[in-house]
Amino acid sequence: METLTWAEIIPTVLARFWPVWLALALLFAVSLSTRRRTGLYGKLFDSPIGMIGFALVMFWIFTALLGGLIMTHDPLAQIAQMKNDVPGSPLPDGDARFGWYLFGGDNLGRDVFSRMVAGAWIVVQIAPLATLFAFMVGITLGLPAGYYGGRLDTVLSFLANLILAFPVILLFYLLVTPEIVETGIPQYMAAVMFLFPIVFLVVLVNARYRTQARINVPVIVGIVVVAGYLYLSLVSEPFTPIAVLPASLDAISIPGGVLVVFVSVVFVNSPTVFRIVRGLALDIKTRDYVAAAQTRGEGPWYIMLWEILPNARGPLIVDFCLRVGYTTILLGTLGFFGLGLPPESPDWGTTINDGRRLLTIYLHPALVPSFALLSMVLGLNLLADGLREESLRD
């Protein structure tokens, strides 16, 4: 078979993404037709910048979810003849698989295109979830720090500044080395950090329905049982210092490397979220509706979670988008230094690191994941910009 030219590669690649185009078209059609009824989400479609950002982000999310349909090859399969082949190179004759390496082969003869698609799945799995956890930690600690102030605020702010003064790379190197993983420190940190969502949810419900035991008790019991089980099976890993659950009950098993990466990313992000939430709480607690709630005799947690937090949502949503982008960058940094994730992992940071060694001769193995990461982070930044513009408008 012939080597494809760029005029043939681009249409083929675009055609490979057909499930994504379909999903995007559906999503935009539905969202545009109902945009007057969906609040801030609908208003996003009034700003061209926000729409472009949203499209970029959703492109990668759909690519990650539908990766199985898009990938042309197994991202880990190596074909020795295809080492460092240029984009559009045909497979050796007689191979039953898809006929070309659309974006060429890397230094081990793996398909760069499929690895890019598979890498999207890793990023989309970890980055939003890690950011969400960081927000849970930041909100649960930042609200009381801002609302109560005083000594609690001093201590928590000092701790947050302590973590912030740590150079991120140094922290990663300290947390992600095999020696530290061996001692179980990241797992203990995970055990503490994963508690925050449960605490957050329980307090959230309890603050609201404290006086209505008929709703309060079953909901809280439900949360504690479901979240508690998830928590235990997340934290507990067989053959490690924390093995609380027997292996048969352990529903979720995260590979050690991924857990460490997750924990360090949450750890780095939460102090910044804490500072933002604390600042917002300091500002909002002087408003009249907070005074009204205090006069009504509402408890402090009700005021924090049901009066202050909803009114701080605008800046928090914007920051969430930016922070997912930043987390993506951090994940790439970890991959770039070969920390945490296994070396054959197709995530973008690791592939960039692999590709850069031969960068002056073969460009494609490093450039493809670079542009993938760039477009995703750019999409998140544009989305945040669009959201900020639209939420400031009213």
Next chain:
Amino acid sequence: MAMFILRRIGVMLLTALCLTFVVFVLTNLEPNLEKLAKTQGNVRMTDEQVESWLDRRGYSDPVLIKYGRWLGVVPGFVGEDSAGRAVGSCIGEGVEATNAPRFCGVLQADWGYSTVFRDSVWNIVTTRLALTGKLMFWVMVLMVPAALIIGVLSGMREGSKLDRSLSSVSILSTATPEYVSGVILIAVFASSAVGLKWFKGTATSAMESANFDNFFLPVLTIALYGIGYIARMTRASMAEVMTAQYIRTARLKGVSFPNIVMKHALRNALIAPFTVIMLQFPWLLNGVVIVETLFNYKGFGWTLVQAAGNNDIELLLGVSVVSVFVVLVTQLISDIGYVYLNPRIRIA
């Protein structure tokens, strides 16, 4: 003002103490020490031999005492070697035990010995820091004026075409981490495949003689990421100043637009970016590590990677002390500078 600075310095010292303690604990964990014993002594040591090796060098003492020794506030470890002579961390080669100083720690400028580079940590850190200082100097020379010009130009007429296009540039540059922009820049300007070959893809030769060819790409890579962020802050601050009453008054008086921007708006608009620029230092450190690895420039960031990757405990501690110190000092300067620049706070 003096009270304020004193209190800030107090908090800073406390933070430094806490952070170095955390790093100390994390680098002196049992697996690290075991690895150290095996690389320094013998790879095939049994567990008992490892233990006695660590015992004889004072590694098995409580963490707080070890930390005190490293800091130089607790007398150094003194033990006996197999021949019965006194040995210890403070007793150097060819020095009589009785003449050796009692304290030897960071405070006495004794930073220990690097097992990877076979040199004293103090020497390594100072030479590497000088190399990185050179890099950072040129980054600042490129980054600060570029960012301020972009920010001021886009902030002086909010919503104009110039603003739109410059803002897009700064969003793009904040979305490009160093390892992406570095790879793209090398691919475009340094690879033999594209054929431009304007610059060199490595900066190893820039350590002795830096010139435009071998130094521009690493400097640009670090600067790009910061430019976008500082420019956006400057733009926001400039746009806010341009809506102020005194700017309107100046316009109504008939002052020309360039004059308004240069004489009335700029000074007030630059207070916020100053803090941002100072607070960029910790992030720049991040970029320095990535870029020095990518371009093989053997500076401070490269040393950090080597020390961390090779379990070089004392070097890693030294590197951490310096980087934590840099971060804290820049924070202090930015706090003081903010107060100093803003007359409303300074005089009140």
